[in-house]
Amino acid sequence: MDRIPILRMGEFLLVTIQVDMHDQLALALQDDLSERISRTSARGVLLDISALDIVDSFIGRMISTISGLSKIMDAETVVVGMQPAVAITLVELGLTMPGVLTALDVERGMNLLRERVQTQ
């Protein structure tokens, strides 16, 4: 089965979703990421969704789950690069993803991750 690559950058993990995900692929990413956080003791996850042209309730839930599970494994998740049309649609769909940290782009996301990890 296809897998979404997880790259390691120092104490952070970087995930860039570049394909139109079917549901099993999204679930596999959740599993892979939790396993990688545990194995590498990563302090943060940067989830780049700039290539996603839709986020439906399933992918939205995956993002919330990744954020929640990383938190209880002592890592922060920042979601970056959400397209404006996707943001508008998500709000209208009724998915507000409480507790999920977001930043506009990768650079701001990395800065936010560093701040969050330092202040802990």
Place this chain on the structure above:
Amino acid sequence: MTAASSGSHPVRTEQDVVLARQQVRKLAVSSGLRLVDQTKLVTAASELARNTVIYGGGGDMDWEVVEEGIRKGVRLVFRDEGPGIPDMKLAMTDGWTSGGGLGLGLTGARRLVDEFSLESAPGNGTRVTICKWS
């Protein structure tokens, strides 16, 4: 209202949901929907196609590019021969789910489109029709 073109797409597997999304995106672009409306229609289609697979046991998506005067639109019908919805009012409640979802599929999809209708009866499958205009 007249149909400029039409077709059908199987919605039986998770992979079909992805392909249906891509098909709807093409239709939305060809109908002149602006980007936000394309995104809303594709998202609604994704929710409904997933429902068709998970709750309906698979079915089909009929599509139609429709014209009314100068405006164009995309009409989609998601139909299955599954168990149907016993309580339509409950199914249209935000946050209610009979499966493991968030309960936003039907209600969320309705908010994202211009026209929405749901027909279902226990044992007789489900048919959801949506339309988005340019």
